[in-house]
Amino acid sequence: MPRNITIAALTAAALGLGVLAGAPTASGAEGQRTSPATPVTRAALDPALVEGRGADVPFVEQEAESAATNGTVIGPDRTPYTLPAEASGRKAVKLRPGEHVEFTLPRSANAITVRYSIPDAPGGGGITAPLDVAVNGAKRSTMTLTSQYSWLYNQYPFSNDPDAGLLQPGWWITECACVPAETTPAPVIAKPFRPNHFYDEERLLLGRTYRAGDTVRLTAPAGSRAAWTVIDVLDSELVPLPKIDLLAANVLSFGADPTGRRDSADALDKAIAFAKRTRLKVYIPPGTFRVDRHILVDDVTIKGAGHWYTKIKGRQVDLPAPAPDGSVHTGVGFYGKDAADGGSRNVHLSGFAIEGDVRERIDTDQVNGIGGALSDSTITGLHIQHTKVGMWFDGPMKNLRISDTIIVDQIADAINFHGGVRDSSVTDTFVRNTGDDGLAMWAEKNANTGNTFARNTVQSPVLANGIAIYGGTDNTVSGNLIADPVREGSALHVGARFGAEAFRGRLDITDNATVRSGTYELNWNIGLGAIWFFALDQDIDADIRVTRNDFLDNTYNAIMLVTDWPVKDKHVIKGVHFKDIRVDGTGTSVVSARAKGSATFENVDARNVGAVGVNNCGAFNFPATGSEFSLTDLGGNDGGSTAGDWLAPWLLPNTITCDDRPPVVPPPAPGAW
Structure with a gap:
């Protein structure tokens, strides 16, 4: 059995699969330039506020609500079972067919990841829908988005069926402030009950390296099967060449x-x-x-x-x-x-x-x-x-x-x-x-x-x-x-x-x-x-x-x-x-x-x-x-x-100051200490 494979064969295989198209080019030298048009964030914050915390990752995050768009910003909202609550920073952009959101690349990139949500099928199970990707005004690709891996409903361990009745009829249901029991009929619940897990991600190699200041426009095309497309975050990065190991x-x-x-x-x-x-x-x-x-x-x-x-x-x-x-x-x-x-x-x-x-x-x-x-x-x-x-x-x-x-x-x-x-x-x-x-x-x-x-x-x-x-x-x-x-x-x-x-x-x-x-x-x-x-x-x-x-x-x-x-x-x-x-x-x-x-x-x-x-x-x-x-x-x-x-x-040490459910005062956005 062969113990390795030649560089030429590996490269040919890679080219045949189209994977080298996303490799960096000489323009990668421009990668350190930054553009203020679409801010770079970490967890939807100024990176300086969380410096030294979190993973060292090869990509940069940009929030859709900070990008140029003719869509609608949704949020902020921290209420469970809502699209903004599950979005990064509790905001996102909702696109109707024909609408777009446009990001300005902060540094050189040849690959993007889009975090998005599209509707479920009426009976559950998900749908697919297109998302057009254009760079500097020229269409590069069409992503296929899906909701087949999102949209869960009901109580733990959850259901894919938006019309499901209570999975745990004896559990406390705060929506009706009651405790159903065998002697008490289960409450009437609005369906779909507690929809959640709305988002998914799709990755795309762009085919060449683009510079800082170039624009990436995501468009929900006219005629899309999805009545709406929510864009939450764009991650962009410069992906290196594939690694080859001949002694394997x-x-x-x-x-x-x-x-x-x-x-x-x-x-x-x-x-x-x-x-x-x-x-x-x-x-x-x-x-x-x-x-x-x-x-x-x-x-x-x-x-x-x-x-x-x-x-x-x-x-x-x-x-x-x-x-x-x-x-x-x-x-x-x-x-x-x-x-x-x-x-x-x-x-x-x-x-x-x-x-x-x-x-x-x-x-x-x-x-x-x-x-x-x-x-x-x-x-x-x-x-x-x-x-x-x-x-x-x-x-x-x-x-x-x-x-x-x-x-x-x-x-x-x-x-x-x-x-x-x-x-x-x-x-x-x-x-x-x-x-x-x-x-x-x-x-x-x-x-x-x-x-x-x-x-x-x-x-x-x-x-x-x-x-x-x-x-x-x-x-x-x-x-x-x-x-x-x-x-x-x-x-x-x-x-x-x-x-x-x-x-x-x-x-x-x-x-x-x-x-x-x-x-x-x-x-x-x-x-x-x-x-x-x-x-x-x-x-x-x-x-x-x-x-x-x-x-x-x-x-x-x-x-x-x-x-x-x-x-x-x-x-x-x-x-x-x-x-x-x-x-x-x-x-x-x-x-x-x-x-x-x-x-x-x-x-x-x-x-x-x-x-x-x-x-x-x-x-x-x-x-x-x-x-x-x-x-x-x-x-x-x-x-x-x-x-x-x-x-x-x-x-101190143990004064009783008990307010079981004090009024909530939304805090201002955090700043430098």
């Missing part, structure tokens, strides 16, 4: 089909087996390779030409009978062996895209982009879209490094370290539009220990949290940027829930920035904090240090410590220390305490606070001795509102 087992030599017409799963298996025998890497050249099942990986390196060029694309396939783990489907994914079987190790994946076909949430399905147990392994430079979870790891496992990866448009989480993952990290990874937590450590049955989420960006999680830590020991969350969570969660979450092992040792939450966070909790009918602690299953009692974080433009509270009503006298939250914090704008308070326990505060500066600085309800027993939650002032806690410092002396 090339999957083309084993029968892989780069056109995507034939399934290449068996060819990948053969290439992996050959590479392991000969101690070579596996190389997947430019092309679209169809893979409709899991590829088992262990002690192997698999490299692509770059995620813009090498695409592993799969269909979701019905299984003839449910698998032992409960799966009823399979699909494209790279999986390590189960931890129970010893797991996999020494796996290195880089430089390709994984494109799934998951359109509904079935929690028992193993239809994730990457899964299993991977120890002593690396994952870098991937692009993952339309899977259930981008990466779900079941421990025990150790020493996994994930970096420089993009995960978008997931039905559930982007990455989850689940049960016994230790000494592992996620860094410089960009996440947008997840249907559940963006990044999570869930210490179910086994503690997650010594892990780090650092310098990542998480934008617009539709449900739950940007970054969530459920139990565990000695973990770190640092340098991340989290923006625009939509409902039933927030930016940063520390939760004793979901059967997680207790928090032990130290948890560091350091140098993060949150933007437009603090969502509305439908079940409680209250607003959450940008960072919130929830003691549901047990106490939160560890050394938790929240240091040098910026909480910007908080919809409700910046900080919340809470437990659930049935266990409010049972569980406490303590051992939490806030230091060197900046709070710029709250709709309600800086701190909302709705639990027993205590916390310390040092050098927490606040401004533009909408209500009383501390909303201290404790456990709602209102004893004469004061709230069951105590705040310790370690000094330097300044600012707040015109009413005075947010942590006024009369509030």
Whole structure:
């Protein structure tokens, strides 16, 4: 079997697939020029406000509402189940057929990503519609947009049917303020009920390199099947040439089909087996390779030409009978062996895209982009879209490094370290539009220990949290940027829930920035904090240090410590220390305490606070001795509102200042401190 392939053959294959058309040209030298016409933002903010936070990515973001358009700007609106609420910055542009939005490139680019939404089909299942792309007035291409991977409805675990009745008739429905029971008819609900997950993304190589100052116009053409097209964000970048590896087992030599017409799963298996025998890497050249099942990986390196060029694309396939783990489907994914079987190790994946076909949430399905147990392994430079979870790891496992990866448009989480993952990290990874937590450590049955989420960006999680830590020991969350969570969660979450092992040792939450966070909790009918602690299953009692974080433009509270009503006298939250914090704008308070326990505060500066600085309800027993939650002032806690410092002396240590649902005062946009 051939062990490599010539440069000429690889180049010919690339040219035959048209992939080199997007490669940089000499005009790339113009790449550092900037144009003020369409501002560059990060999470819809001036990048200077979040400098040093979030992932280092090769693209720049531009908001449609800041571009030239004859369409209609929608938003701002943070109300769940609305198009603006799920948009970056809570604004977007709606185009009717014939209307356009035009961006000015801030630097040289040969590729764009468009975040958009189009309507669902009347009966669900999605539609497709065109979007014309013109550069400098000359049409370059027509994108095909789809809503087949968006538009979910109803209660968890959601439905693709806009006409579905309640999936959980016994659940609290805040829309009617009632609790349906067997003796009470289910409420009449408006249909479609709770539409959500509206957005998707499409990528395009432009065919040549354009300079800073050139214009990219996106037009919803007349006669489009879509009654409207919402454009949220344009990402533009200069994609380098495809990477070539001659000293590798090339999957083309084993029968892989780069056109995507034939399934290449068996060819990948053969290439992996050959590479392991000969101690070579596996190389997947430019092309679209169809893979409709899991590829088992262990002690192997698999490299692509770059995620813009090498695409592993799969269909979701019905299984003839449910698998032992409960799966009823399979699909494209790279999986390590189960931890129970010893797991996999020494796996290195880089430089390709994984494109799934998951359109509904079935929690028992193993239809994730990457899964299993991977120890002593690396994952870098991937692009993952339309899977259930981008990466779900079941421990025990150790020493996994994930970096420089993009995960978008997931039905559930982007990455989850689940049960016994230790000494592992996620860094410089960009996440947008997840249907559940963006990044999570869930210490179910086994503690997650010594892990780090650092310098990542998480934008617009539709449900739950940007970054969530459920139990565990000695973990770190640092340098991340989290923006625009939509409902039933927030930016940063520390939760004793979901059967997680207790928090032990130290948890560091350091140098993060949150933007437009603090969502509305439908079940409680209250607003959450940008960072919130929830003691549901047990106490939160560890050394938790929240240091040098910026909480910007908080919809409700910046900080919340809470437990659930049935266990409010049972569980406490303590051992939490806030230091060197900046709070710029709250709709309600800086701190909302709705639990027993205590916390310390040092050098927490606040401004533009909408209500009383501390909303201290404790456990709602209102004893004469004061709230069951105590705040310790370690000094330097300044600012707040015109009413005075947010942590006024009369509030300490446990003055009851309980307003269960204070009026919300929308904060001004954040600015330089």
